[in-house]
Amino acid sequence: MLKKLRWQLSALYVLAALILVSLIGGGAYGLLAYYFRSSTDLALQYKVAHEFVRMGQPVPEDLQAAALAWQTSRRSTTPSPIPSNLNGGDDHENDDSEIHLTNEASEEYYDSELASIFLLELDDRGEIISSPNLYTLNLDPDQEAVRAALRSQSDFRTVRLTDGSRVRLFSYRVGQSDDLAVLQVGRSLKDQDRVLGQLLVGLISLGSLSVALVGLGSWWLAGRSLIPAQRAWNRQQAFIANASHELRAPLTLLRASAEVAQRGLGAADPQRELLGDILGETDHMNKLVEDLLLLSRLDAGQLELKREHVNLQTLLASLGREMGRVAVEQGVTLEVLQIQGSAAADPTRLRQVLLIALDNALRHTPSGGTIRLAVREGDGRITIEVSDTGSGIPGHHLPHVFERFYRGEGDRNQESRGSGLGLSIAQGLVEAMGGKIELESKAGEGTLVSIQLLPA
Numbered sequence: 001m002l003k004k005l006r007w008q009l010s011a012l013y014v015l016a017a018l019i020l021v022s023l024i025g026g027g028a029y030g031l032l033a034y035y036f037r038s039s040t041d042l043a044l045q046y047k048v049a050h051e052f053v054r055m056g057q058p059v060p061e062d063l064q065a066a067a068l069a070w071q072t073s074r075r076s077t078t079p080s081p082i083p084s085n086l087n088g089g090d091d092h093e094n095d096d097s098e099i100h101l102t103n104e105a106s107e108e109y110y111d112s113e114l115a116s117i118f119l120l121e122l123d124d125r126g127e128i129i130s131s132p133n134l135y136t137l138n139l140d141p142d143q144e145a146v147r148a149a150l151r152s153q154s155d156f157r158t159v160r161l162t163d164g165s166r167v168r169l170f171s172y173r174v175g176q177s178d179d180l181a182v183l184q185v186g187r188s189l190k191d192q193d194r195v196l197g198q199l200l201v202g203l204i205s206l207g208s209l210s211v212a213l214v215g216l217g218s219w220w221l222a223g224r225s226l227i228p229a230q231r232a233w234n235r236q237q238a239f240i241a242n243a244s245h246e247l248r249a250p251l252t253l254l255r256a257s258a259e260v261a262q263r264g265l266g267a268a269d270p271q272r273e274l275l276g277d278i279l280g281e282t283d284h285m286n287k288l289v290e291d292l293l294l295l296s297r298l299d300a301g302q303l304e305l306k307r308e309h310v311n312l313q314t315l316l317a318s319l320g321r322e323m324g325r326v327a328v329e330q331g332v333t334l335e336v337l338q339i340q341g342s343a344a345a346d347p348t349r350l351r352q353v354l355l356i357a358l359d360n361a362l363r364h365t366p367s368g369g370t371i372r373l374a375v376r377e378g379d380g381r382i383t384i385e386v387s388d389t390g391s392g393i394p395g396h397h398l399p400h401v402f403e404r405f406y407r408g409e410g411d412r413n414q415e416s417r418g419s420g421l422g423l424s425i426a427q428g429l430v431e432a433m434g435g436k437i438e439l440e441s442k443a444g445e446g447t448l449v450s451i452q453l454l455p456a
Contacts, residue, residue, distance in 0.1 A: 013218030025203035044170035046070040124181035145171040240296040255282040298428040305346040309456035331367030337374040342456035357386040365390035384451040393441035
């Protein structure tokens with residue numbers, strides 16, 4: 001019984017571990033990807049700033065800020081002053097916020113990040129004027145990036161080459177100097193994508209291993225924590241089963257003794273009615289004991305069910321004949337609609353479920369009412385419906401109708417008393433046969449019980 005709870009606890013622990021691993025791994029992956037992106041963008045801007053100095057043009061303020069950030073991230077101390085600064089003009093006093101570059105001094109900042117950057121000098125039509133690179137490029141200028149730079153001064157974008165690799169591009173508009181209009185620099189992201197891919201594989205592998213270990217540990221821990229509850233449950237089930245068996249014998253003896261005593265009395269003897277009450281109470285107790293024993297077996301999973309192809313037309317026709325006589329005595333019409341199809345179920349237990357549903361319908365349907373038995377197919381299920389035009393069930397009782405020993409106010413006032421176990425037993429039997437039972441009702445309008453089973 002508690003095995004389902006053990007699975008639920010283990011699943012909860014695994015879900016928590018999965019969320020934690022995803023947050024940590026996703027955070028690490030995101031931070032590294034952000035570092036790569038920001039570092040690459042700064043390097044590209046630094047490269048363009050260097051080109052401005054090389055051409056003897058003033059370096060724009062946005063590129064100065066990027067160059068400062070790049071140098072700060074690569075050096076712990078400020079570079080020593082050199083003759084030509086980024087403004088490329090008048091001499092300024094040296095301070096910590098100023099960046100100095102010359103063609104010679106800039107070489108000390110050329111690390112692996114800058115060495116992998118290529119440069120294209122383009123005209124306003126996006127055609128190459130010069131390609132001062134140490135290697136041959138298999139890449140044409142990105143015309144959309146050129147147009148965007150001409151419109152808005154600069155443009156960042158990532159493009160994908162025909163071989164599937166990615167390239168980060170930075171295009172910057174320069175003042176018209178001869179034909180030069182745009183500087184376009186870029187860097188291949190193959191190495192970064194490889195590192196990110198390796199990190200992702202490592203995170204997935206480590207995360208999967210961690211989740212698996214948490215799953216095993218949580219299964220063991222949940223099992224250990226549920227041992228006392230399982231023992232208590234087993235003792236309760238054993239007590240109910242033993243008590244039910246022990247009560248059967250005295251109840252049988254009590255009923256037999258009352259019957260013998262009743263046969264020895266005359267029809268007018270006042271003791272005869274008293275013995276009749278004893279017989280009625282004995283039958284009620286015997287039915288309650290049988291129901292408790294059946295529920296105990298269902299809870300313990302010890303009820304043996306024989307799955308067979310049940311012809312519903314034959315079964316419901318037989319029930320209609322038997323229960324029809326009882327219905328006539330109460331002034332109720334029992335209709336068995338045209339029925340076809342077969343269900344995979346235990347015929348004895350399915351008959352018991354239908355008898356419970358019909359008995360409830362008869363007890364709550366007044367004289368002149370109607371009870372209908374019908375079958376419909378759909379969604380891979382075959383559904384048996386027992387509907388009535390009786391008093392119905394108030395809405396606040398509906399969530400509790402399948403609870404054990406639950407009885408509404410109307411049931412408590414019935415002359416024919418019930419134990420409140422009928423629908424609980426019906427639900428347990430239907431679920432044990434792989435089906436589902438549902439109940440719909442409105443006060444004063446009747447009740448519909450739907451029993452869904454797998455078709456044969």
